[in-house]
Amino acid sequence: MRRAVLTLSAVLAGLMLGLGVSSTAQAQDEIGVKGTLKDQEDNLIAGAEISVTDENGTEVGTATSADDGTWSIPLEGPGTYIVALDESTLPDGLLVRNARPQLEVDVSDAMRTVLFPLDTELDPNAQPPDDEEPAEDDDAEDEPTGADDEVEPEDEIAPEIEGAADTTRAVSLLFSGLHFGLMIALAAVGLSMVFGTTGLTNFSHGDLVTFGAVMALLFNVAVGVPVWVAAFGAVAAGALFGWLQDWGLWSRLRNRGTGLVTMMIISIGMALLIRFGTLFFTGAARQRYTQYVGQEPWDFGWLVITPKEVYTGLIALAICTLIGLAMMFTRLGKATRAVADNPSLAASTGIDVGKVIRLVWTIGAALAALAGVFLSINDGVKFDMGQHLLLLVFAAVILGGLGTAFGAFIGAILIGVFVQMSTLVVAPELKYVGALAVLILIMLTRPQGILGRRERIG
Amino acid sequence: MDWHFIFSQALTQAIGPTMLIYAIAAIGLNVQFGYTGLLNFGQAAFAAMGAYGLALAVVAFGFPFWWGILIGLVAAVGMALLLGIPTLRLRADYLAIVTIAAAEIVRRLARATVWAEYTGGSDGMRGFSEPFFAMSPYNPDANWQFGFISMESGRLIVDFGIVDLQYSSRDLWIMTVGWILVAIILVLVGLLVHSPWGRVLKGIREDEEAVRSLGKNVFAYKMQALIIGGLIGAIAGFTFALSRANVQPDTFSTDFTFYFYVVLILGGAARLFGPILGAAIFWGLYNLLAQGLSQGIRAEVIPPGLLNSTQVGPLVFFLLGLGMVLLLIFRPQGILGDRRELMLDVR
Numbered sequence: 001m002r003r004a005v006l007t008l009s010a011v012l013a014g015l016m017l018g019l020g021v022s023s024t025a026q027a028q029d030e031i032g033v034k035g036t037l038k039d040q041e042d043n044l045i046a047g048a049e050i051s052v053t054d055e056n057g058t059e060v061g062t063a064t065s066a067d068d069g070t071w072s073i074p075l076e077g078p079g080t081y082i083v084a085l086d087e088s089t090l091p092d093g094l095l096v097r098n099a100r101p102q103l104e105v106d107v108s109d110a111m112r113t114v115l116f117p118l119d120t121e122l123d124p125n126a127q128p129p130d131d132e133e134p135a136e137d138d139d140a141e142d143e144p145t146g147a148d149d150e151v152e153p154e155d156e157i158a159p160e161i162e163g164a165a166d167t168t169r170a171v172s173l174l175f176s177g178l179h180f181g182l183m184i185a186l187a188a189v190g191l192s193m194v195f196g197t198t199g200l201t202n203f204s205h206g207d208l209v210t211f212g213a214v215m216a217l218l219f220n221v222a223v224g225v226p227v228w229v230a231a232f233g234a235v236a237a238g239a240l241f242g243w244l245q246d247w248g249l250w251s252r253l254r255n256r257g258t259g260l261v262t263m264m265i266i267s268i269g270m271a272l273l274i275r276f277g278t279l280f281f282t283g284a285a286r287q288r289y290t291q292y293v294g295q296e297p298w299d300f301g302w303l304v305i306t307p308k309e310v311y312t313g314l315i316a317l318a319i320c321t322l323i324g325l326a327m328m329f330t331r332l333g334k335a336t337r338a339v340a341d342n343p344s345l346a347a348s349t350g351i352d353v354g355k356v357i358r359l360v361w362t363i364g365a366a367l368a369a370l371a372g373v374f375l376s377i378n379d380g381v382k383f384d385m386g387q388h389l390l391l392l393v394f395a396a397v398i399l400g401g402l403g404t405a406f407g408a409f410i411g412a413i414l415i416g417v418f419v420q421m422s423t424l425v426v427a428p429e430l431k432y433v434g435a436l437a438v439l440i441l442i443m444l445t446r447p448q449g450i451l452g453r454r455e456r457i458g
Numbered sequence: 459m460d461w462h463f464i465f466s467q468a469l470t471q472a473i474g475p476t477m478l479i480y481a482i483a484a485i486g487l488n489v490q491f492g493y494t495g496l497l498n499f500g501q502a503a504f505a506a507m508g509a510y511g512l513a514l515a516v517v518a519f520g521f522p523f524w525w526g527i528l529i530g531l532v533a534a535v536g537m538a539l540l541l542g543i544p545t546l547r548l549r550a551d552y553l554a555i556v557t558i559a560a561a562e563i564v565r566r567l568a569r570a571t572v573w574a575e576y577t578g579g580s581d582g583m584r585g586f587s588e589p590f591f592a593m594s595p596y597n598p599d600a601n602w603q604f605g606f607i608s609m610e611s612g613r614l615i616v617d618f619g620i621v622d623l624q625y626s627s628r629d630l631w632i633m634t635v636g637w638i639l640v641a642i643i644l645v646l647v648g649l650l651v652h653s654p655w656g657r658v659l660k661g662i663r664e665d666e667e668a669v670r671s672l673g674k675n676v677f678a679y680k681m682q683a684l685i686i687g688g689l690i691g692a693i694a695g696f697t698f699a700l701s702r703a704n705v706q707p708d709t710f711s712t713d714f715t716f717y718f719y720v721v722l723i724l725g726g727a728a729r730l731f732g733p734i735l736g737a738a739i740f741w742g743l744y745n746l747l748a749q750g751l752s753q754g755i756r757a758e759v760i761p762p763g764l765l766n767s768t769q770v771g772p773l774v775f776f777l778l779g780l781g782m783v784l785l786l787i788f789r790p791q792g793i794l795g796d797r798r799e800l801m802l803d804v805r
Contacts, residue, residue, distance in 0.1 A: 201551045201554065201555065203558075253787070258787075258790075260551075261495075261497060261550065262786055262790050264497070264551065264554065265719060265723070265782075265786055266782075266783055266786045266787065268716050268719070268782075269779050269780075269782040269783035269786065270779075270783060271779075272713070272716060272775060272776070272778070272779030272782070273776060273779040273780055273783065276772045276773070276775040276776040276779060277772075277776050279772040280769050280772040280773055280776060283768070387712075391558065391559055391562050394555050394558075394559065395559070398552075398555065427570065427571070427572055429566070429569075429570055429571060429572075430566065430567075430570055430572065432562070432566060433563050433566050433567060433570075436559040436560075436562055436563045437563065439555070439556070439559050440544060440556055440559060440560065443544045443545055443548065443552060443556055444543075444544040447544075447548050447552065
């Protein structure tokens with residue numbers, strides 16, 4: 001598994017490095033598109049069908065990949081073409097990783113290389129190939145981490161077309177960044193509100209995201225309901241889980257006067273519980289819902305975007321707006337802000353602080369669950385998806401100002417766009433590094449964040 | 459079920475090389491968290507500094523072994539300065555978030571393909587440990603017997619009848635060096651925390667403002683604690699890298715740090731021997747559970763529908779996470795600790 005990751009990453013990196021080189025190195029007399037199909041374990045894929053259509057929709061050429069995975073389609077002249085890979089001709093279980101089997105390519109004066117990143121939809125029961133050295137007894141500790149060696153969630157990167165127009169790529173990345181930012185925002189609002197009302201930095205919040213995704217998987221795959229119904233179920237389950245956590249654990253700890261540092265470490269324990277519980281039931285492989293996996297994108301010329309991204313993004317935006325309005329104008333929202341400001345004062349004015357915190361936990365966990373469902377509609381469900389998201393959520397919350405709901409929203413959008421746009425200049429595998437470096441830079445210069453007040457950091 | 463094997467494994471591991479890694483890293487954490495109250499959630503990154511400093515220096519740049527050790531230690535100090543300067547003036551949870559982020563940056567940089575020709579990407583590096591094992595006095599072909607202790611072609615077997623301990627000659631050398639290091643570090647840390655310097659650290663943990671009002675430079679003391687803890691973390695990294703004869707980026711995940719916390723809290727924070735006891739129990743218990751469950755599946759005591767062998771790892775870590783939560787709720791001071799010393803709060 002580890003080797004597979006390395007080779008896929010190497011392919012990706014080579015692709016990035018090759019951007020400038022390949023177009024000049026090609027023979028100038030031939031015009032067309034070509035590529036090599038291989039899965040993430042570098043197995044060459046033969047017999048897959050690829051077709052090219054021009055802007056008017058007429059098919060101008062097809063090809064079938066040869067035994068060594070290569071294919072090429074000569075074209076008559078320069079122009080914009082759609083290169084489509086017929087996913088049904090791929091070997092079983094294989095699909096295009098970014099769910100974009102159709103790529104728009106500008107062909108000018110040479111052979112263009114078009115790559116489709118392929119990914120195996122692993123059989124959940126299959127054991128990961130064990131290519132580690134003969135396990136010594138004390139090596140056992142590597143098991144949970146050794147299993148998660150799939151490529152980091154780079155799935156959202158724009159179609160990997162060599163020589164694609166930079167502006168198109170930038171626009172696509174901007175939109176994918178906005179979408180990612182909205183997902184972070186859904187998770188961040190809960191984290192920020194819990195911190196605001198209780199002072200707890202909840203390290204298990206990322207795993208609430210995973211919880212939502214897994215619940216939807218359960219409803220969708222095991223029960224068999226459509227994804228949109230499963231999403232409602234997952235949000236309800238998330239809300240219930242948040243309510244139960246506060247009822248069974250956190251409220252009791254608060255009443256006992258447990259220190260915040262102790263609670264913070266307990267939240268880490270909770271994170272481990274949820275994560276390894278998930279791993280226990282779902283396995284280490286990435287799993288996908290039954291619907292919307294390979295969706296045909298809308299092509300606006302300047303932007304290629306899948307409908308699922310548009311819809312999930314809009315729903316997330318609507319919910320964030322709704323939460324913001326509720327915080328501003330409803331009694332409950334005002335009470336929440338009062339508790340965040342000063343719990344004792346809020347209690348003395350007749351606000352039931354415990355009830356408000358319970359509500360914050362319930363809503364926060366429900367929103368995190370929703371973020372999990374939306375994210376895994378794109379990328380599939382994996383037991384450590386929330387863990388990786390958590391650090392970005394922290395970055396968003398701190399950028400916006402710890403404890404402020406609006407700051408969290410702004411921070412999330414900024415971080416999401418930054419993460420995606422940064423792939424224009426750095427390798428996609430390093431995009432999270434940039435975001436985390438920003439987090440440290442904010443600490444250095446403006447630790448209270450954009451909307452935070454200086455007194456909060458004491 | 460082979461109960462003899464299960465208990466022998468657990469006991470062997472409870473004082474074995476891996477336990478030493480956890481113990482040393484947790485001692486470093488004890489200086490930072492136990493005595494000073496600094497929430498360093500990036501101890502894995504300090505260990506990675508040590509491990510990767512050594513491996514990169516020896517494998518990629520061809521430096522001698524001892525230079526690699528030095529480079530690893532310098533890297534850990536650099537990391538402590540880098541993390542400490544922005545965050546030590548802020549509240550405790552900011553340090554927690556920054557260190558966790560920094561640890562993730564280190565891991566992702568280490569597995570990046572951009573410089574994989576030096577770091578090996580996610581495959582990591584090997585081939586730096588030969589000078590270390592060349593120093594080993596243990597003969598890999600030795601054969602002798604002395605009472606219940608015997609050596610069979612380099613494998614030490616201590617037979618207590620109901621259980622036995624077994625170590626390869628490489629493990630023996632790691633353990634010899636590791637336990638000597640633990641002893642030295644414990645003496646040094648013990649002297650430090652019982653000195654006036656150590657009392658200032660505890661003062662910072664209890665009430666930072668009070669210490670500041672006494673004219674102490676709180677920032678400098680915190681920074682010193684972070685550096686010393688980080689250096690000890692780097693030593694744990696050396697032990698880790700040498701005992702496995704390789705380094706791999708994904709072993710330095712944030713989970714690694716959390717297990718150091720489990721070890722520290724289990725044994726008792728702010729207690730000199732807490733990390734040692736915690737590491738022995740943690741790693742012994744892990745092996746007991748993991749081996750017991752695997753044996754149970756193999757002997758079909760546990761029906762395969764209930765649990766299969768790939769689920770053992772997650773289940774054991776689930777149980778350890780549960781244990782950690784319950785421990786913190788019901789006995790936050792651990793086994794050796796003093797409850798009054800762990801009433802920390804974010805200020």
